Amino acid sequence: MAADRMLALLPTAAILVDSADNVRMANVAAVSMSIVKGARLEVGELEQLVRAVRRTGTAQTMEFVIDQGGFPRRVLTVGARAQPLDDGEVALVVDDLTESKRVDAVRRDFVANVGHEIKTPVGALTVLAEAALDAHDDPDAVHHFLTRMQREASRLSRLVQELLDLSRLQGGETPASADDVAVDAVIDEAIDRGRLVAEAKRIEIVRGGDTGCVVVGSENQLVTAVSNLLDNAVAYSPERTEVAVGVHHRGDMVEIAVKDQGIGIHQTDQERIFERFYRVDPARSRDTGGTGLGLAIVKHIVSNHRGQITVWSQPGAGSTFTLRLPATGPSRSVAGDEQPQSEASSA
Numbered sequence: 001m002a003a004d005r006m007l008a009l010l011p012t013a014a015i016l017v018d019s020a021d022n023v024r025m026a027n028v029a030a031v032s033m034s035i036v037k038g039a040r041l042e043v044g045e046l047e048q049l050v051r052a053v054r055r056t057g058t059a060q061t062m063e064f065v066i067d068q069g070g071f072p073r074r075v076l077t078v079g080a081r082a083q084p085l086d087d088g089e090v091a092l093v094v095d096d097l098t099e100s101k102r103v104d105a106v107r108r109d110f111v112a113n114v115g116h117e118i119k120t121p122v123g124a125l126t127v128l129a130e131a132a133l134d135a136h137d138d139p140d141a142v143h144h145f146l147t148r149m150q151r152e153a154s155r156l157s158r159l160v161q162e163l164l165d166l167s168r169l170q171g172g173e174t175p176a177s178a179d180d181v182a183v184d185a186v187i188d189e190a191i192d193r194g195r196l197v198a199e200a201k202r203i204e205i206v207r208g209g210d211t212g213c214v215v216v217g218s219e220n221q222l223v224t225a226v227s228n229l230l231d232n233a234v235a236y237s238p239e240r241t242e243v244a245v246g247v248h249h250r251g252d253m254v255e256i257a258v259k260d261q262g263i264g265i266h267q268t269d270q271e272r273i274f275e276r277f278y279r280v281d282p283a284r285s286r287d288t289g290g291t292g293l294g295l296a297i298v299k300h301i302v303s304n305h306r307g308q309i310t311v312w313s314q315p316g317a318g319s320t321f322t323l324r325l326p327a328t329g330p331s332r333s334v335a336g337d338e339q340p341q342s343e344a345s346s347a
């Protein structure tokens with residue numbers, strides 16, 4: 001029957017129950033959600049809903065959870081609607097709301113996190129402005145408060161900029177400009193951007209490996225990715241250490257490894273550092289002007305470029321973040337160049 005075929009196409013489960021609670025019709029979705037087995041409803045909540053509809057003679061809705069067991073355990077959140085028909089028959093439709101509930105929860109979390117992140121610098125700005133006003137006859141104190149206000153304001157502006165970057169990147173759009181990008185130019189620009197902060201900590205940034213590698217994508221985004229890794233390498237390293245950037249052409253991939261001799265990252269945190277706003281040590285990240293978004297941005301840029309990012313790290317010994325991007329074109333190996341040990345990075 002044409003109607004049956006149409007019902008089979010629907011992602012919504014559709015069920016018809018007769019006056020003796022026998023299932024007279026159920027589409028494919030109803031069976032795959034495991035709410036119907038043979039001629040019976042498998043879920044107590046649906047039986048209750050059917051009884052309530054018969055009792056009241058009106059349509060009813062209900063939301064509940066179905067634990068389907070198994071491994072990994074599958075738990076569905078569903079929304080059911082029931083409508084009385086003639087002779088005690090009841091029509092049921094059941095929608096799987098699991099994914100939309102998950103997305104809602106992620107969105108709520110994100111908005112709450114953003115609110116919290118913005119509240120801190122805005123609160124600091126208010127307090128500092130009051131302090132500067134109170135200290136108006138002490139120029140040194142005013143200067144001190146204004147300097148701190150400047151730092152908070154630039155943190156706020158960085159946070160807003162990174163949020164905008166992230167929302168643009170999360171569109172999943174492939175880079176707007178899919179050009180041939182010279183990896184050397186990307187590294188040059190990223191090192192240039194990080195130089196001042198590195199010099200202030202007497203951290204030397206060395207580079208090595210292959211030159212002449214080419215990848216396809218957006219130079220701008222790739223500079224942001226490498227630059228975020230370099231910023232972190234410098235931020236989470238003690239003074240007078242070394243940060244190495246190594247490029248290697250391996251097979252049809254180009255690897256860019258950023259290696260530091262810093263504080264390192266514990267194994268359990270390594271899985272979480274790419275999440276938005278996750279920081280191992282929030283106070284330290286705040287001190288260094290971190291937003292907790294840097295690695296989430298790197299992850300999105302790399303996935304937009306069909307690449308991967310991995311981390312190798314040991315607390316106290318340092319970390320190596322490795323980007324792998326599909327290569328185009330040839331590369332040259334430079335003999336005698338500094339060779340960062342990117343092998344260690346393959347997590």
Ligand code: ADP
Nearest residue numbers: 232233236273279280285290291292293294295
């Ligand atoms: P943040 O702005 O806080 O640096 P990121 O997303 O860039 O945010 O990094 C998330 C967290 O991962 C940091 O807060 C820090 O705890 C940890 N982390 C990132 N890079 C390094 C590194 N090179 N060495 C040690 N810890 C790091």
